[in-house]
Every structure is written in structure tokens, then in C-alpha cells.
Amino acid sequence: MDGGAETRPEPAILGQRRESPPPLLRERHGLQETTALPIPGEILAEIFLRLPTPTDLIRASAACVSFRRVATGGSFLRRFRKLHTPPFLGFLERERKLFHPAAPPHPSAPGASAAALVADFSFSFLPAPASDWLVQDTRDGRVLLDRAPQHDLENRYEVVFPELVVCDPLHRRYLLLPPIPPHLTATVLRPVWIKRHRYCETFLAPAAGDEEVSAAEEMSFSVVWMAHCSDKLSAFAFSSTTGQWRSISSQSWSDLLPGLQWLKGMALFSWRQYAYGCFYWVTDWRELLLVLDTRRMEVSIAEPPPEAIGLAGVDIAFVEAGEGRPGMFVRPSYRNDLKYSVRQHNCGSSGQWQFQRTISLDFDFLVMGSEGRHLFLFQWGSPTRDASCFSLDVETFQLERVFVSDSCRPSGHTYSNFPPSLLSTPRISTGVEEGVEEMLEQGCAASSSA
Numbered sequence: 001m002d003g004g005a006e007t008r009p010e011p012a013i014l015g016q017r018r019e020s021p022p023p024l025l026r027e028r029h030g031l032q033e034t035t036a037l038p039i040p041g042e043i044l045a046e047i048f049l050r051l052p053t054p055t056d057l058i059r060a061s062a063a064c065v066s067f068r069r070v071a072t073g074g075s076f077l078r079r080f081r082k083l084h085t086p087p088f089l090g091f092l093e094r095e096r097k098l099f100h101p102a103a104p105p106h107p108s109a110p111g112a113s114a115a116a117l118v119a120d121f122s123f124s125f126l127p128a129p130a131s132d133w134l135v136q137d138t139r140d141g142r143v144l145l146d147r148a149p150q151h152d153l154e155n156r157y158e159v160v161f162p163e164l165v166v167c168d169p170l171h172r173r174y175l176l177l178p179p180i181p182p183h184l185t186a187t188v189l190r191p192v193w194i195k196r197h198r199y200c201e202t203f204l205a206p207a208a209g210d211e212e213v214s215a216a217e218e219m220s221f222s223v224v225w226m227a228h229c230s231d232k233l234s235a236f237a238f239s240s241t242t243g244q245w246r247s248i249s250s251q252s253w254s255d256l257l258p259g260l261q262w263l264k265g266m267a268l269f270s271w272r273q274y275a276y277g278c279f280y281w282v283t284d285w286r287e288l289l290l291v292l293d294t295r296r297m298e299v300s301i302a303e304p305p306p307e308a309i310g311l312a313g314v315d316i317a318f319v320e321a322g323e324g325r326p327g328m329f330v331r332p333s334y335r336n337d338l339k340y341s342v343r344q345h346n347c348g349s350s351g352q353w354q355f356q357r358t359i360s361l362d363f364d365f366l367v368m369g370s371e372g373r374h375l376f377l378f379q380w381g382s383p384t385r386d387a388s389c390f391s392l393d394v395e396t397f398q399l400e401r402v403f404v405s406d407s408c409r410p411s412g413h414t415y416s417n418f419p420p421s422l423l424s425t426p427r428i429s430t431g432v433e434e435g436v437e438e439m440l441e442q443g444c445a446a447s448s449s450a
Helices: 023-028 041-049 054-061 065-071 074-083 109-118 150-155
Strands: 088-092 099-101 134-139 142-147 163-168 173-176 201-205 222-228 232-239 244-252 270-275 278-283 288-293 298-302 315-320 326-331 337-343 353-360 366-371 374-379 388-393 399-404 413-416
Touching: 041 065, 041 074, 054 065, 088 109, 099 109, 134 201, 134 413, 142 201, 163 222, 244 298, 270 315, 270 366, 315 366, 315 374, 326 366, 366 413
Parallel strands: none
Antiparallel strands: 088 099, 088 413, 134 142, 142 163, 163 173, 201 222, 222 232, 232 244, 270 278, 278 288, 288 298, 315 326, 326 337, 337 353, 366 374, 374 388, 388 399
16 A cells, blocks of 8 residues: 555546546647537628627637638628728828827727827828828828929919829828829819819719629729819819729809809809718808719709708808718807708708707817718817817717817818728729729728737
8 A cells, every 4th residue: 555655547537548638638628629610701701790890800800810811801891891980080181281190088099099100191102292292182091182283383373283192191002193184174164263272172082882893893982173163163083993084074053053143253162071972062152052972973952951041151061860861060150059950862952951959069169070970079279278179979969079189270181991900901003004903991990909
């Protein structure tokens, strides 16, 4: 017996060879000893589509190779982007090219901070001199900039047909657009001044929204050039798919506005807004809206809600109210109230506005703009506080501080994006003659995964 030195095999390991691992180690590795059936990719895709944010998708894709394969697939990403709006990150100023990221406790603060560190919002990667480029618009992570033609710098203060470039500041890639061809520019007669040093307006139109479009078409975009001429509205569109410009509107003012005597020398519509594939321009003295439907590239005239009629100097902003219906905020001059109405039909000249509510705020503000369902308000600074930006969600009507910055101006462009680590790395052409390839699949927002 030798004082109990005799050893007996544990019942749990009877029949096992002496070199078998102890029970505890085997229990810890029990999952590796069994064969689990893999989850089919189509089921994983349905699960991932139900994740609430792009951040959650990034974390899920980091779990294993099979998860990442599904999460980075082109068809899946197209479905995911249709269900999840790119997160708002901050504001980008036009001339100073300063980026003001969302700050804590705003939900987008981690991703906005990362974007501010990684992206080049000074656009130093653009054709020199980079300082000449001015930000004109932002959409889907892309930025549109323009500058006076380098061959005609003597007339840089009276620009009608500027040089245009679309870029991705996160990955420092750009696409230099070709000039508008002469047979189109020849139709533009006597354009009127629209904004500082510009006799035209340029902006980005959204990507295609058809469920069945190809990957290349889904990542496509358009750039619109528009001018108010003395007798008509002229507009052209550049397609990243074809790499060409085409005319989309040369309608006379008498056709668009029957019975109206055109006021020569001034732009009739201004303050461009966007919601659900349509751009809107407003004018308070004539009480009308100019509407550009980018899905059909058609221009029409519509009426604003009664709350906007007859109010001189009003602030107006469009939002996406849900179910394809645009919403409109109206802030009368010298008042801290916002009147909110929703249109019952999307785009076009038909449809009735329905008043929803009046929102009263306890501070002076300016309307900065909108992004999706969010309205952005700017509160001026004072000797005791810095200027601030607030967002108002039309689903909850909750007011949330976006950032505090005394250097921000209330005329910035909203910047939204998906996280770059969520997407694969496609290519981009820097010359139209080589064919326009896919812009970077956009990204940046949610706090990036570890």
C-alpha cells in the first residue's frame, strides 16, 4: 500500500491511454473535438443585415474569416447600405476647408475623431495649387470641389464653367472631371450671378437607387452644373458611368413659370436642399419651389407649405420624414420657433403639405442645413460661451449637441461616411480618358474596430 501511494485510475478516464490529457483540459477543448455545422452564408447575411450600426458589423466581421467574407461581399454591402444611412461625422467648410467633427457625447464622436485624424480635409492631394479648390458639395463620402480654369485666371472672379473634381478625402483619391463640351456651353447665354465669384451652381447627385443595379452602377454618381440665365434655366449632368456630360434642362422661365415676368440680373431660386432623390430651391418673394428629380433628371415647380408663404427672410430646410415623404422646417425671421410640415407625395409638382407641429427653442439660432432625418442648428457664441451646433431628429424631436467650436461658420457642408475598414479597397481613375472606375466604397463613421 505504501502509505496510500498506490494510484487508481479515475472512473472518468478508465480505458484511456496514460498520455491522455487531464479531464479539465479536455473539457476546455471539447468544442474543438466536435464538428459543428457551419452557418450558411445566406443566413449569416440576413443576421448581419439586422445589426443596428456599421460599427456592429465591423466587430462581427472581425470574429472569423467566414464572417468577414460575408460582411465584405459586394452584394451584401449594397443591401446593408440601403438599410443603414451613412453616419454623420461633422461639417466641412467651403473656403477654409476646415473639418469640424462631432464631439462627445454625440454617438458619432469616435468615428468623427478617427476621420479627422486619417482624412486629408485640406485636399493637398489634388492637382496643384490645391489652395485654389473650393468645397461645393458633399454626398456619400465624396466631396465635390471646383476652381477657376487654370487657363483663364484673369477671369477667376467671374467663373461660369469651373474645373471640377470629385474626391474621397479618406483615401486621398480623386477624379478630375472633363470640361463641359462646347456644344453644350454654347447654349448658355447671359448667366446671372449666383454666389461669390460664381455664375453657376455645382453639386453632387446621389448614386443609383434601383435594387437590381450592378455594383458599378450602385457606386456611380452624378455631378450637376446649373445656371440661371436671363431667359431660361440651364443645367447639365456628368455621369461617372459614361464619363460624359449631357443636357438635363434648358427650359425657359416662361415655360416653368407661366405669366411671370422674369427679373433680369438676379437668380430666382436659391438655398439648395435635398431629400429622397430630389433637390429643392426656394424663393420667399414668389412663394414657389424649384424641384430637380435626379431619378428622372426632370425639373418642375411646386408650392411650399402655407407656413412658408409670404415670410420674407425665412430659414428653410428639408429633411427625410420617412416613407419617402420630405419634411420641411420653416423658421420665420427674428423668432425662435420652427414650424414643421410633411409632404404627402414625394417630388414633382403634386402633393399636399400637412402641418405637424411648432417647436419652440430657448436660444437664438440659424439653420445650418440637414442630413437625412436630422436638422442642424447653429447657436452663435457669446463672451461666456463658444458657438455650438445642435441636431434635431425628426423621429424623436430630441435636440442633441453635435460639437462646440467658436471657429465654425454656419455655412458648412455635412459630411457622412461608412467606416473604411468595413469595405474592400476598390480602384479609382484619375483620368477620364482611361475610363471612370469605381470611386472608393465610402466609409468612415462609427468607432472603428480595435
